[in-house]
Amino acid sequence: MLEIRNLAFSAENEADKVDIIRNIDLNIPDGRFVVITGPNGGGKSTLAKLIAGIVKPTEGNIFLDGKDITDLTITERANAGIGFAFQQPVRFKGLTVLDLLRIAKGKNLSVSDACQFLSEVGLCAKDYIHREVNASLSGGELKRIEIATVLARDVRLAVFDEPEAGIDLWSFQNLIRIFENMRKSMENRTIIVISHQERILNIADEIIVLADGAVTKQGPRDEVLPAIAEAHFATDICQKLA
Amino acid sequence: MSKLDAVQLQLLREVADLHEIPEGAYNLRSNGESAGRRSTEHIEIVSKSEGSGIDIHIKAGTKNESVHIPVVLSESGLKETVYNDFYIGEDCDVLIVAGCGIDNCGKQDSQHDGIHRFFVGRNSHIRYVEKHYGSGNGEGKRILNPVTEIYMDENSSAELEMVQIKGVDSTKRTTTAQLKENAKLIVRERLMTHGVQTSESIYRVELNGDGSSADVVSRSVARDNSYQKLDACIVGNAACSGHTECDSIIMDNGRILAVPSLEANSVDAALVHEAAIGKIAGDQLIKLMTLGLTEAEAEEQIIGGFLK
Numbered sequence: 001m002l003e004i005r006n007l008a009f010s011a012e013n014e015a016d017k018v019d020i021i022r023n024i025d026l027n028i029p030d031g032r033f034v035v036i037t038g039p040n041g042g043g044k045s046t047l048a049k050l051i052a053g054i055v056k057p058t059e060g061n062i063f064l065d066g067k068d069i070t071d072l073t074i075t076e077r078a079n080a081g082i083g084f085a086f087q088q089p090v091r092f093k094g095l096t097v098l099d100l101l102r103i104a105k106g107k108n109l110s111v112s113d114a115c116q117f118l119s120e121v122g123l124c125a126k127d128y129i130h131r132e133v134n135a136s137l138s139g140g141e142l143k144r145i146e147i148a149t150v151l152a153r154d155v156r157l158a159v160f161d162e163p164e165a166g167i168d169l170w171s172f173q174n175l176i177r178i179f180e181n182m183r184k185s186m187e188n189r190t191i192i193v194i195s196h197q198e199r200i201l202n203i204a205d206e207i208i209v210l211a212d213g214a215v216t217k218q219g220p221r222d223e224v225l226p227a228i229a230e231a232h233f234a235t236d237i238c239q240k241l242a
Numbered sequence: 243m244s245k246l247d248a249v250q251l252q253l254l255r256e257v258a259d260l261h262e263i264p265e266g267a268y269n270l271r272s273n274g275e276s277a278g279r280r281s282t283e284h285i286e287i288v289s290k291s292e293g294s295g296i297d298i299h300i301k302a303g304t305k306n307e308s309v310h311i312p313v314v315l316s317e318s319g320l321k322e323t324v325y326n327d328f329y330i331g332e333d334c335d336v337l338i339v340a341g342c343g344i345d346n347c348g349k350q351d352s353q354h355d356g357i358h359r360f361f362v363g364r365n366s367h368i369r370y371v372e373k374h375y376g377s378g379n380g381e382g383k384r385i386l387n388p389v390t391e392i393y394m395d396e397n398s399s400a401e402l403e404m405v406q407i408k409g410v411d412s413t414k415r416t417t418t419a420q421l422k423e424n425a426k427l428i429v430r431e432r433l434m435t436h437g438v439q440t441s442e443s444i445y446r447v448e449l450n451g452d453g454s455s456a457d458v459v460s461r462s463v464a465r466d467n468s469y470q471k472l473d474a475c476i477v478g479n480a481a482c483s484g485h486t487e488c489d490s491i492i493m494d495n496g497r498i499l500a501v502p503s504l505e506a507n508s509v510d511a512a513l514v515h516e517a518a519i520g521k522i523a524g525d526q527l528i529k530l531m532t533l534g535l536t537e538a539e540a541e542e543q544i545i546g547g548f549l550k
């Protein structure tokens with residue numbers, strides 16, 4: 001169970017304070033597939049980073065299985081079973097795909113096991129396993145490798161920030177299959193996916209809509225999805241500006 | 243190599259990956275003296291008359307053979323300058339492994355200045371691997387000032403891999419190259435300095451023949467209070483292409499001066515240089531920490547990969 005209580009994050013600008021996450025409360029029970037959606041700039045990535053420990057909250061607490069993890073470092077949270085796939089994956093000069101997967105796995109990982117993870121994300125393993133994770137990889141390739149690093153860790157709570165971005169149509173089914181496999185292989189594993197894609201929303205157990213730093217809707221897919229279809233949240237910002 | 247003690251054997255492993263007598267031709271220099279040598283049918287090693295080094299003659303047409311010429315110094319206070327000349331005939335394809343390991347447990351400085359000249363014949367290819375390594379905890383400094391001069395004939399190619407990762411207190415590395423028509427030079431340098439070490443690395447590559455090319459890439463890491471100067475110059479005197487890249491990570495109070503430069507004396511010379519210095523990117527550390535590494539472990543992985 002992931003519990004978020006009164007969580008707030010604000011960033012200091014030169015003059016004023018900008019509230020990016022405004023006192024959010026959330027309960028995500030084990031074994032759920034949750035999709036967080038909402039307008040650009042709504043605070044989705046920030047919430048994910050708060051969960052992974054990359055950003056420290058200005059207020060509030062986060063509990064994993066009843067344990068307060070608010071003060072844990074990124075490393076400690078990783079070791080507590082939290083995995084995070086970045087919206088914009090990081091490139092490394094010199095580290096190969098195999099190096100990264102080995103670091104992710106945390107122990108000796110054979111080349112053939114590493115290849116398994118690459119095949120799962122639809123990359124031909126032998127072409128990629130010894131490639132450097134540098135600027136020579138395309139955006140979509142990098143995104144798939146990012147997903148593979150989370151698969152290799154076999155985490156208890158996985159957060160994917162727009163995993164489908166830059167991934168071609170053909171692999172969409174593949175991506176959905178990855179999520180299904182992840183759920184099958186660990187019963188109580190929680191998967192949180194940040195996405196704007198209807199096809200991902202369609203497979204969610206639960207949908208959370210985050211706009212302007214606050215949860216505006218939350219509930220089972222069948223309740224939230226029709227509501228989203230009606231409210232064109234993309235236009236909210238324009239209305240606000242007007 | 244039975245004459246060598248444990249320290250000397252350790253140095254040999256570090257600089258030449260040697261665990262036993264290498265195959266092929268070799269010359270081992272230990273504490274200022276020859277400690278073993280073998281010439282082969284195609285590769286002849288002879289002492290210079292003044293005793294200040296060796297000449298290595300590689301016969302035309304020699305393929306898939308190697309020469310190892312490691313140097314180890316384990317006596318404190320030893321200072322030497324050694325001249326090694328490589329005469330590589332036409333149509334060869336050889337691997338040359340040099341390298342110097344210094345262990346200094348004493349109070350006096352130990353210094354080895356190896357001056358290597360390569361005359362690469364037409365259509366020949368050489369791969370040259372040079373590793374420098376220092377160990378020992380004496381106050382005496384470990385100093386290495388290698389000079390590498392390469393003269394490349396038509397259609398020849400040379401790949402240079404120069405590595406200095408640990409333990410050398412002070413180094414001034416000078417590499418010069420002159421390339422004739424269609425000759426091709428590739429240099430990969432890896433440097434790491436720590437403590438209060440200083441390192442100066444100078445390249446001057448002259449592209450004299452049409453179709454010649456050079457690619458000089460230096461990756462370095464300066465940690466603690468160390469200082470590095472990287473000075474890579476490519477001169478284009480013909481219809482040639484040259485690329486130089488200095489890519490560095492600084493940590494702690496490390497300092498780096500990178501001075502890549504280009505000189506074009508022909509309108510058909512195409513030359514490019516790049517230089518970048520910066521600390522380890524924060525998002526790289528964060529990514530590896532989300533995979534379970536501590537910050538220090540993440541740093542080690544990033545540097546290890548960068549210098550690989």
Ligand SMILES: Nc1ncnc2c1ncn2[C@@H]1O[C@H](COP(=O)(O)OP(=O)(O)OP(=O)(O)O)[C@@H](O)[C@H]1O
Binds near residue numbers: 039047
């Ligand atoms: N450290 C910061 N300082 C100032 N503003 C920030 C900071 N971090 C995030 N923001 C702002 O907070 C808002 C939320 O950003 P966030 O990346 O969480 O949005 P998002 O919902 O993931 O958007 P998208 O759908 O475009 O990925 C944005 O307006 C962003 O510019």
Ligand SMILES: [Mg+2]
Binds near residue numbers: 044045046087161
């Ligand atoms: Mg985002």
